[in-house]
Amino acid sequence: MSASFPRFRDRVLIAFVTQAFEAVGMPRDDAASVADLMVSADLGGAEGHGIFRLPQYIRRIRTGGINLHPRIRVERERAAMALIDGDNGMGHLVLKSAAEHAIAKARVTGVAWVGVHHSNHAGPASLYARMPMAHDMIGLYLAVGNANHLPPWGGIDLLLSTNPIAVGIPALEEPPVVLDMASTVAAYGKVKTKAQRGESMPEGWMIDREGRPLTDPRRAAEGFLLPIGGYKGYGLALVFGLLAGTLNGAAMGRDTIDFNRDETTPTNTGQAIVAIDIAAFGEVEQFKRKVDEVIRTMRSSRRLPDVDRIWLPGEQSHGKRIAYSRDGIPLAPELVQKLDELADELGMDPLPRE
């Protein structure tokens, strides 16, 4: 389907996003940093968390819901941890700072954990779990989502978000293992996509308030997402929320601000990033070679009927990153139209067609 979508070079999108943020008053360097991370999400195929979010971010900035001049600072620290106050800045900037601190600390202490509060939505979890990999480190990332779509197991009140985990583990010759997953069977973005396309959802994604399967995505507001493994996914969402939210003094559970409905109240989003220096545990190349070996072992497993290939976490995203860097990033026509409207509003040129 996306084969017929118009494609845009990553640098073109980065320039567009940078200009849009500058147009609403974000300092140039910050705008460029956020744009770079947002388009990196699109490059990896996380299309629900990249440039797709630009109109929403711009709206939030215009209503005053984001601090454009945040003083992002270390509020507490010890040798292997820090708590960062994001001062209600763009989540991308807060997390970039958190990752830098985690990496610098882990270089010395072997492992470091940096939590943040007063942050905001920051795109896909994998963006930040990937950052330590460039330094021969493993990255681990936990976040509190920005809208509650999940009740506790057995409940019907939406008290939890689909709190995600991401882990990035570098390999030698193989693509890195990058797991990025919500604690629900389907992320809410997938429900929205089904609704947009007029398709129905498979059973197991959502149930209604009577516990019956809900398969019509237009009725999504009447039900809720199902956690993976039933009470297990509920447990993961809860625990990730306590670690990324409560421990950092950030919103969690009932305090979570639904950033789709409320565009002004500070979200006090909490996230956490862990950097693990591989060299502290052993020889780096030897570790990466073992990761290659594990990857190849998994890939060469015999398969179920009708399965063409076994994928590793992050492998499809890695393939997209290579292809989209070379051929451009496909954007849905509806999204391109929204971006054109946004450009018009901001007095910018529309996205240049090739």
Next chain:
Amino acid sequence: MSASFPRFRDRVLIAFVTQAFEAVGMPRDDAASVADLMVSADLGGAEGHGIFRLPQYIRRIRTGGINLHPRIRVERERAAMALIDGDNGMGHLVLKSAAEHAIAKARVTGVAWVGVHHSNHAGPASLYARMPMAHDMIGLYLAVGNANHLPPWGGIDLLLSTNPIAVGIPALEEPPVVLDMASTVAAYGKVKTKAQRGESMPEGWMIDREGRPLTDPRRAAEGFLLPIGGYKGYGLALVFGLLAGTLNGAAMGRDTIDFNRDETTPTNTGQAIVAIDIAAFGEVEQFKRKVDEVIRTMRSSRRLPDVDRIWLPGEQSHGKRIAYSRDGIPLAPELVQKLDELADELGMDPLPRE
């Protein structure tokens, strides 16, 4: 069902297990430490990981598969991490040492990650995630399981174990949140229990090599466990295995020794424990009070029809720990018989009936 089981005081079981280990040559202090942890598993209701394992452990010790005089030592360390060589000792002893190191380091650096290799099966993951809680810390534990029951998603070769995660988060007035879960829908022990009881399994626990639901637990060897959330649970099992196994130079994937079938080859089991000092992030009592609040919010959610109560992770186990400490631990008659047979073999008195 277990209401009619004979019950045994925890101290009686600890004495029995200690004596059994001593009878096969384990030093007294080590025997007492392992016994204490094993019975602690039973107290919390993890009956598949407590005294139930004693005959298997004893067999492994007698075949020389466990080192009774291990030199458990820190092989590498930095301020916030250590890699411990368990020297093929009992996993409980290796992990107890690892948790002590993690707690001592986290007290200084805020967070500490201790990995182990050349370890062995150590009982339920929750045992070790709980340890930091007594020091006002959060505990996080990852392990490579000791038998492969899971193929990569889409595959049919058993290349992964049901690698578990456990997280222990203390509360103030409420029981702590203690999540302890395998990355599969059902743990393999549950399949064994179903087989023993002559019951069939619900669809969704296992599939056969053609991808069809497998519900007869006696046919378990013809199929494999399903991961939670499909490819997500596969991703978790893989990533937990890389973190607890590969990073520590321990077995993972194809290297895993099936300790049910092979009772002599050292398993080179890998585990990891993380301690997070709550005081590094903020005021401890305030954090615990917030955890109480989150717990109460979840518990008081409106419920689906036919749901009597919403549970928090670890809450049922907490209730059992209180009840079993007071009333004794129920043991299945078949298990009591096996323990009596073991006592006879070892020249010990059988378990005393009340």
